[in-house]
Amino acid sequence: MPFPAPNSPIVATPEPASLSSTVDLLVQAGSLLLQHGADASRVEASLEQMEPGLGIDRIDAVVMSKTILLTATRQEAHHTRVARVPIVGVNMNILSEVEQLLGQFQQGRVSVEQLALELDRIAALPHHYSRGVIVAAVGFACAAFCRLFGGDWAALAVTGVAAAVATWVRMELNRRHTNYFLVVLITALVASLLAGNALWLSQTPQSALTAAVLLLVPGVPLINASVDILRGHISAGLARATTSLVVFLGIALGLGFALRLFQVRL
Amino acid sequence: MSGAELAVSLIQKGCWAAVATLGFSILFNVPKYALPYCALIGAFGYALRAALTSGGLGMVSATLCAALLIGVMATILAQRYGVSGTLFAVGPAIPLVPGSYAYKAVMGIVMVAESPQLERSTELLLTAFDNGIKAVLTILFLSFGIALPGLAWSALQREN
Numbered sequence: 001m002p003f004p005a006p007n008s009p010i011v012a013t014p015e016p017a018s019l020s021s022t023v024d025l026l027v028q029a030g031s032l033l034l035q036h037g038a039d040a041s042r043v044e045a046s047l048e049q050m051e052p053g054l055g056i057d058r059i060d061a062v063v064m065s066k067t068i069l070l071t072a073t074r075q076e077a078h079h080t081r082v083a084r085v086p087i088v089g090v091n092m093n094i095l096s097e098v099e100q101l102l103g104q105f106q107q108g109r110v111s112v113e114q115l116a117l118e119l120d121r122i123a124a125l126p127h128h129y130s131r132g133v134i135v136a137a138v139g140f141a142c143a144a145f146c147r148l149f150g151g152d153w154a155a156l157a158v159t160g161v162a163a164a165v166a167t168w169v170r171m172e173l174n175r176r177h178t179n180y181f182l183v184v185l186i187t188a189l190v191a192s193l194l195a196g197n198a199l200w201l202s203q204t205p206q207s208a209l210t211a212a213v214l215l216l217v218p219g220v221p222l223i224n225a226s227v228d229i230l231r232g233h234i235s236a237g238l239a240r241a242t243t244s245l246v247v248f249l250g251i252a253l254g255l256g257f258a259l260r261l262f263q264v265r266l
Numbered sequence: 267m268s269g270a271e272l273a274v275s276l277i278q279k280g281c282w283a284a285v286a287t288l289g290f291s292i293l294f295n296v297p298k299y300a301l302p303y304c305a306l307i308g309a310f311g312y313a314l315r316a317a318l319t320s321g322g323l324g325m326v327s328a329t330l331c332a333a334l335l336i337g338v339m340a341t342i343l344a345q346r347y348g349v350s351g352t353l354f355a356v357g358p359a360i361p362l363v364p365g366s367y368a369y370k371a372v373m374g375i376v377m378v379a380e381s382p383q384l385e386r387s388t389e390l391l392l393t394a395f396d397n398g399i400k401a402v403l404t405i406l407f408l409s410f411g412i413a414l415p416g417l418a419w420s421a422l423q424r425e426n
Contacts, residue, residue, distance in 0.1 A: 037294070042350075090294040092356060096349040103348070129292050141289020144282040145361070148312075167293075210366060217365040219290070220356060226409035245372075252372040 019079040022054050023072045025112070027083045028119050030061065030068045032098050037090035039224035040064065040236035046102055053105050054112065065239035089174070090220045097122045131171060138215050139164030145214050151207030155198045162194035162212040170215075184247050188213050188254025196262045205264065209255065216251050218244040272320065276313045283312030283361045291357030300353055303343055308358035311336040315362060326403045329362055333411025336362075341415045351416045359412055364404040371398035 026047055033043045040063040047061040047070065055074065062069040066087060071080040101118050104110045110118065129137070142163030143156045151159065170187040178186075191212040198208035221240045228237030259265070287308025291301055311332040318328035336358050337351070344351035374394025381387045 037356075038352075042352075090356070092291075092294045092296045092300075092353050094295070096297070096353050099350050100348065128295050128297060134293055137289040137292035139289075141286040141293075144285035144289070147282045148279060148286070148361070149366075210369075213369075214365050217360070217363055217368075219360040219363045220294070222363060222405050223356070223359055223409040223412070226406045227413050230406075230410055230413070248368050248372045249376075252369055252376060255369070256373060256376065 019056075019072055019074055019077055020081075022056060022112075023070055023079045023081050025116055025119070026050060026054075026059065026061075026072065027068055027070055027081050028116075028123075029098060029102065030063065030070065031083060031085045032094060032119065032123055034063060034066075034068060034085045035088045036094045037092070037220050037224070038095055039227045040233045041228055041231040043068070044233075046099065049106060050102065053108070063233070064236050065243070091127070093128055094122055094125060097125065131168075134171075135164045135167045138167040142211050142214055146207050146211035149207040149211055151204045151211065152202055154202035155204045155208040155211075158195055158198040158201055159208045159211045162191050162197075162208070163215050165194055166191035166212065167215055180243075181246060181250050184216055184250030185254050188216055188251045189257060191215070192255045192258035193261075196258055196264075199262055199264065209259065209264065213251050213255050216247065218247045221247075272317075276317055279316050280309035280313035284309040286361045287357045290360040294356055296353060296357060300343075300347075303339075303354055304357040307336055307339045307354060308361060310339070311358050312361050325364070325367075325400055326407055329364075329404045330407040330411045332362055333359070333408045334415065337412045337415035340412070341419050344416070345419075355412050359408060362404075362408055364401045367397045367401035367404065370394070371401050374398075 029050075030043050030047050033046060034040075038046075043063045044061045047063075048059050051057070051059050054072075056072050057075065058073040060071045060073075066085055068083045068085055069080070070083070071078055098119070101110065101115065101122065105115050127134075139160040143160035146156050146159040166187045169190050170183060173183045173186060192209055195208045195212035196205070198205040202208060222244045225237045225240035225244060228234075228240065284305040288301060288305045291304045296304060314335055315328045315332035318331055319325060323331075336355055340351040340354035340358075343354045347353075371394050374390050374397060378387050378390045378394065381390055
């Protein structure tokens with residue numbers, strides 16, 4: 001506690017846990033949710049419903065697109081933390097594990113100590129799927145989009161290869177913590193330059209060029225942005241919407257460059 | 267198109283949408299047990315939107331209907347497995363994101379900046395605006411439709 005009252009008896013009741021460690025625990029849980037693709041309203045709701053279990057009178061959480069501000073109040077004492085949260089990427093497994101854990105904690109089936117250990121365990125969980133599987137899966141997904149846009153089999157194959165290579169490039173760039181706009185620009189360029197091979201292999205090259213860059217469409221940030229705006233978390237929503245717009249600009253520039261190069265009109 | 271032809275094309279579209287949904291669900295690290303459900307929901311959602319748009323409904327309203335279907339199915343599964351509905355809804359939502367509209371809108375604005383004549387700019391701006399409005403509203407209704415069944419369900423539970 002930051003300010004111990006001078007006149008308080010030395011041993012009154014056993015403290016459940018120090019306020020600062022409780023705040024750390026909450027910030028850890030909130031960061032895990034936010035950095036793996038939860039919307040701001042969901043993070044706030046998850047944190048604020050922890051009040052009774054932690055023996056805290058009030059939790060005020062403000063979640064923005066990359067920051068969590070959290071104050072826990074117990075009687076007269078309160079503790080605040082501002083945490084910057086690096087965005088890692090969408091990971092539904094971690095989101096659902098954290099939510100299940102918080103649910104169990106609310107029902108009293110998990111203690112505070114176990115909660116801290118479990119959060120560490122979840123943070124260290126490996127991805128369910130290997131890099132090779134992810135690369136192939138995104139390749140197939142974009143190939144399917146190509147088919148949905150009316151592409152022929154040759155365009156479908158070209159799209160699949162282009163999207164798979166682009167996914168690999170994007171993962172490598174993200175691993176090196178490259179600026180997100182550069183990642184989009186380079187990935188879009190790689191995808192569309194490779195998809196340009198459809199020009200001499202396929203009758204429907206446009207479908208390949210359009211579908212190959214779809215792996216970059218910021219689906220989750222866009223959906224989160226509108227969920228946040230609809231639930232009144234305007235600043236978090238607008239930040240995500242702006243990021244998505246910039247991503248679309250990056251896709252358009254990368255693809256636009258390739259289209260100029262190949263002299264194709266969509 | 268006759269009824270049978272339409273049905274065949276819808277089934278085909280549903281199958282391809284299922285492949286796309288699966289790919290993105292894997293990218294988003296959805297646990298293995300949920301993948302078949304995601305694929306199924308993705309196929310139904312996309313096929314419903316394709317059916318409605320071929321029946322003359324606009325893109326935005328058709329997407330809302332498809333999103334509601336996704337939201338309802340995801341909420342039912344979420345109850346059964348005790349997880350959040352997002353797990354089953356995120357993958358299926360991706361094929362419904364109007365990527366090509368959004369791309370055309372952004373590209374249109376870039377082309378306006380490059381265009382030398384006013385008449386050409388007006389035409390480009392109109393196209394960009396048309397695509398932009400469709401993209402924004404489709405995304406808004408998509409997320410609204412997906413979120414609504416879950417919100418309604420939790421409100422109902424609090425009543426009881």
